[in-house]
Amino acid sequence: MDFLDKKAIYLQIADYVCEKILLSQWPPGERIPSVRDLGVELEVNPNTVMRTYDFLQQKDIIYNKRGIGYFAADEAPARIKSFRREQFLETELPRFFRNLYLLDLRLEDIEERYKSFIETEFNANKA
Template identity: 85%
Template sequence: MDFQDKKAIYLQIADYVCEKILLTQWPPGERIPSVRDLGIELEVNPNTVMRTYDFLQQKAILFNKRGIGFFAADEAAERIKSYRKEQFLETELPYFFRNLYLLNISLEEIEQRYKAFIESEFNPNKVV
């Protein structure tokens, strides 16, 4: 995984975990990779992964069954969407609007590109 300098690594890993849950690659109620396994997969210190898992537990996205491992909560997708929506609206959207204004990009152009993006990235009939 390529990490960015502007955001803490544990938060970037949290985004990764949340995306896996939202894409149902790690379904609610099922065990997710162990701290050690995810650390190896992402090439980070297990302590960093543990910090991520603790953070996501505080958000009630993950829960721990002692001695068994971590699991995605049944309501994880809804909680992730709520958390990420809040983050997006507060931090990214104002910057996005500023660029739209400065670059004179119309909402119609954004809508057209958004539809094309969804079609190319999330089309269930797309052959991979």
Template identity: 60%
Template sequence: MEFRENQAIYLQIAEYVCEQLLLKLWAPGGKIISIRDLAILMEVNPNTVQRAYDFLQQREIIANKRGVGYFVEDSAIEKVIGFRKEQFIETELPVLFRNMYLLNLPPDDIAERYKKFIEQNFNNTNHEK
């Protein structure tokens, strides 16, 4: 996985887990990939994945069943959506708006590109809009 330099790796791993939930690849109540296996997949130290899982546990998105593994909390989707919306609105949306203003990009142009993006990238998923 290619990591961004401006954000801690454990937070990017937590985002990856959240995306798996939002894309409905991992279901509420279901077991998720082990720390060791995710570390291998992400090519990071298992301690980094542990930190991401701790972060997600604190937000009640996943839970550890000792000796069995990590599981998705039943209310995880709602919590992920709430957390990600807040994060997007506070950090990413102001940058987008600033660039739209500076580049004189009308919202209609952005809306059309957004629609095409969804069609090209998520047309075959069951994700609700």
């Protein structure tokens, strides 16, 4: 995984875990990779993954069954969407609108590209 400089690594890993849950690759109620396994997969220190899992437990997105492992919570998709919507609307959307204005882009142009993106990225995965 390639990490960005401007965001803490544990939060980037949290985004990765949340995306896996939202895409149903790690469904609610199912066991997710152990701290050690995810650390190996992402090539990070297990302590960083542990920090991620602690963060996600605080958000009630995952939970720990002692001695068994970590699991995606039943309400994880709804909680993730709520949390990420709030973040998007407060931080990313204002920057996006600013760029639209500064670059003199029309919403129609964005809509066409959005539809193409969804078709390419997500509908191709369903086939």
